[in-house]
Amino acid sequence: MRIVYCLNSIRYLGGIQRVTIVKANALAEIVGNEIYIIVTDNKKGYLVHPLSSKVHLIDLDVNYYQNDWKSRWYVLHEILIKRKVHKKRLSKVLYQIKPDIVISVGQSEKYLLPSIKGDWASIREMHFTKNYRMLYAHSLKDKIMAFCSDLYDYYYKIKQYDHIVVLTNEDKENNWNGNNRLSVIPNPLSFSRTSIAPLKEKRIVAVGRLSRQKNYISLIRAFRLVAGRHPDWILEIYGEGEERGLLQNMIVQLNLNSNVFLRGYTSQVQEKIQHASCFVFSSLFEGFGLAIVEAMSCGIPVVSYACPCGPKDIITDGKDGFLVSVNDEKTLAEKLSYMIEHESRRMEMGKAAKEKSERYTLEYIISVWMGLFKSLIKKQQYE
DSSP states (O other), rough: OOOEEEEOOOSSSSSHHHHHHHHHHHHTTSHHHHHEEEEEEOOOSSOSOOOOOOOEEOOOOOTTTSSSSSSHHHHHHHHHHHHHHHHHHHHHHHHOOSSEEEEESSSGGGTTGSOOSOOOOOOEEESHHHHHHOOOOOSSSHHHHHHHHHIIIIIOOOEEEEEEEOOOOHHHHHTTTTTEEEEEEEOOOSOOSOOOOOSSEEEEESSSOOSGTTHHHHHHHHHHHHHHHHOOOOEEEOOOOHHHHHHHHHHTTTOOTTTEEEEEESSHHHHHHHOSEEEEOOOOOSSOOOHHHHHTTTHHHHEEEESOOOHHOOOTTTTTTEETTTTTHHHHHHHHHHHHHHHHHHHHHHHHHHHHHGGOOHHHHHHHHHHHHHHHHHHHHHH
């Protein structure tokens, strides 16, 4: 079975890239599979996860990210020019590979693949909740652009894919109800769970890009309340992004220099998480929230905003973590303080979290994907 993943890059700091590599590596270990990752940009940034030598990496050298996108006009110019190059080169490579399955992860290729006709089955992976564009929008102009993009994407382009995969039942039920070409397949754990966190250190950890979506502004404000009750506890945030300066300024303004630390990007996520006694998740919206499952796999309970979509699929409130209404900073601080103040309960919830994480093992998730691939290929043969 020839399986192709299409995305922009595997060298940027993001969960989509890491999950794609993890799945590609695992699929490549299955006898009879040939796995390809086709990217447009492969020159800048870190390799977000080790890539198996059994996976074929092809760089189309389109270079969307060759320059910083500093204006909307520049973005439009890049789209008009480089998407033509992208489509031409992607078409050529796909016709050479002759794949059975082609998967779009929802980046620059998502509008191009439906217009490249071939004998393969096409899959669109949704890594965000369906209405993510509107959730990102601030101004009226942004909302109009989001509406138009959604209209083009969901009522035209996405219908040309053979199948759609979303990450959560919440997203399916709220946004895709009645679609019979859709499956729910969550992201798998990206590392083995050989050691369990002792939950003894006075440390709370968050992991994710320093962006508006991750909502660390709200988390830092909430942690001021936690630090007021527990000044010997610290919050460590691992990740990089455009809001670093904004967040660092807030830490200084709230006099939290001894309590909140921006640790930067790390490729050693498991190692960093294992030093935590609690994990906190503050996103405004998500597609899934893999960091929650990764923390749980280390036996760490999670306190999370109940954002769309992901946390409510993963966390059982009061059993393996706590769910808090988005931006309810007072309650978030109360739940974090509860974790700090009740060690035995923290241990119980950590054990329950570890058990919950078994639902997301790589072996199981890959078996679900293989089942979908086989059913789509069989369907193609009878059409």
